[in-house]
Amino acid sequence: MTNQKFVTTVTLNAAIDITYKLSSLRTGHIHRVGTCHKEPGGKGINVAKVLKAFHIPVIATGFAGGFNGKSICNMLDLSAVKHDFEPAAGESRLCMTILEEEAGSQTELLEKGPVISEEEYGGFRRRLQKLAKISEFVVFSGSLPSGLPSYTYKDLVGIVQLLGVKAVVDTSGESLKEAIKAKPFMIKPNFQELIEMTNRTTWSEDDIYDWIIHCQNLGISYPFVSMGENGLFAVIHGERWKVVPPKLQAVNTVGCGDTLIAALIAKMIEGKKTAEVLRAAAAAAAANAMEERAGVISLEKWNELKKSVAILRNGKEYY
Numbered sequence: 001m002t003n004q005k006f007v008t009t010v011t012l013n014a015a016i017d018i019t020y021k022l023s024s025l026r027t028g029h030i031h032r033v034g035t036c037h038k039e040p041g042g043k044g045i046n047v048a049k050v051l052k053a054f055h056i057p058v059i060a061t062g063f064a065g066g067f068n069g070k071s072i073c074n075m076l077d078l079s080a081v082k083h084d085f086e087p088a089a090g091e092s093r094l095c096m097t098i099l100e101e102e103a104g105s106q107t108e109l110l111e112k113g114p115v116i117s118e119e120e121y122g123g124f125r126r127r128l129q130k131l132a133k134i135s136e137f138v139v140f141s142g143s144l145p146s147g148l149p150s151y152t153y154k155d156l157v158g159i160v161q162l163l164g165v166k167a168v169v170d171t172s173g174e175s176l177k178e179a180i181k182a183k184p185f186m187i188k189p190n191f192q193e194l195i196e197m198t199n200r201t202t203w204s205e206d207d208i209y210d211w212i213i214h215c216q217n218l219g220i221s222y223p224f225v226s227m228g229e230n231g232l233f234a235v236i237h238g239e240r241w242k243v244v245p246p247k248l249q250a251v252n253t254v255g256c257g258d259t260l261i262a263a264l265i266a267k268m269i270e271g272k273k274t275a276e277v278l279r280a281a282a283a284a285a286a287a288n289a290m291e292e293r294a295g296v297i298s299l300e301k302w303n304e305l306k307k308s309v310a311i312l313r314n315g316k317e318y319y
Contacts, residue, residue: 005136006082007051007265009044010128010156011062013113013145014072014085015095017041017294019252024102037293040075041095043141043170046255046295050262050284052081053297056269059084061131063124063145065114066091084131086124088145090114097254099292106252116147125159132160137265139168140179141258150174157182170261172196183219188261191227208233209240224264226257232282236274239314243278245286246308255294260285275311275318282309 021035040049048060060081064072065088072092076083093111100106132138138160140153153175157167166185169176172193180187194211195201208225212235215223225233231244263284267277283305287297311318 006057006059006131006134007048007137007139007269008059008061008128008131008135009048009051009139009141011042011044011060011142012116012124012140012148012152013093013143014040014042014045014062014064014069015093015111015113016068016071016075017095017097017254019097019099019254019292019294021099021101021292023100025098025100025107035292038075039293039295040072040079040081041294043255043258044139045072045076045081046258047139047141047262047265048076048081048083049079049295050259050288050297051266052079053299054262054266056262056266058082059131059135061085061124061127063088063114063116063120064092065089068092068094084127086120086127088114088116088120090116097252097294099252104249106254108254113145114147116145121148121152125156128156129159129163132163132165135160135165136269137166137168137185139170139261139265140184141170141261143171144175151178153179154182157184161185168261168265170257180215180218180220185220186222186224186261186264187215187220188224188226188257188264190257191225191230194225205233205242209235222264226260226285228253228256232260232278234278239274241274241278242312243282244310244312245282246305248286248290248305250289252292252294253289255296256285256288258295259288259297275313279306279309279311 019037051058060083064085069092093113096109098107168186169179234241263281287302
C-alpha cells in the first residue's frame, strides 16, 4: 500500500448475506433448504468483490461489529479482498434472500444492524481520511446504520473530495438528497429511488435526461439512472446515452446495481471509451443477475453478454 492507488468502498451497514434457494415458500410451514450461500455483503462490499474480479486494487471499509463483523472480515480474507473496518460495539446484521424457483421470485429480510455512537463515527472518519490518501475513488454505498444522521454521506464525501479523490454515492432517500449537496463525482439512483427522491411518479425518457443534466449543472460529473432491464441512462459530453442489457432469465437481482457501479469504475480507471464503459457495466449487471450470490460475476459470461448489449447515442443505435 505504498504508491499504488486503490478504490476504497464504504459499507457503513455491512452484513452477512445469506441466500436460500427453495422450490416454493409457504408461510407457517417448515422448509428444508437445499442450497444456501453465505457471503460478506452490503452494497459497498459487493462493489469491492466485483472490482476484485476485474483485478482493480480495492479496499473495503465501514463498520464491523461483534461475531458477525468478525465473520465478514474472515470471509473477505478468504476472498482475498483487502479490508480495514472500524470496530463497532453492536452486532453487524444478517440479510437474507429467499429465491423461489417455482414462482421465479425473491424475498428479502434485512436486519437493521448496529447503532453507531459518536465516538465510533469519529474513529471511522479518521480511518477514512487515511484510506482516501491512497485512493483514486471512494464509493459510498447502501443504507445508514442507526445512530448516523441523513447528512452522513454528505460529510464523508466532503472529507475525501478535499483530498482530490473522486466520490461515488449509491444510496437512497434523504441520504442521497443530502449527499448530492456535496457534489460527488458520480451517483446512480435506480428508477424507484429517483421517484422516492423527487416525489414524482411519471417520467418520460426526456424527463430522465433533463434530471441528469440538472444534476450535472449542480456539479455532479457523472449522474446515471439505472432502470434494470429497461436500461441505463447517462448524458456524457452533451450526448444522451441509453444502454439496454440483454434479455435473460434472472436468478437473483440482488447486487446488480453494485456490480454495475464496479464495472463503470473499473473501465473508467482503465481509460476505456464511453461506449465500452457503458457496455461493460450493463453486461456486468446482467452477469450478476445470472448468479445466485450477490456481487459475483463470471468474467466468461460477462464477455459473452457484452455482445448482446444495445446502445443508443442521441436516439440512434450505436455500434
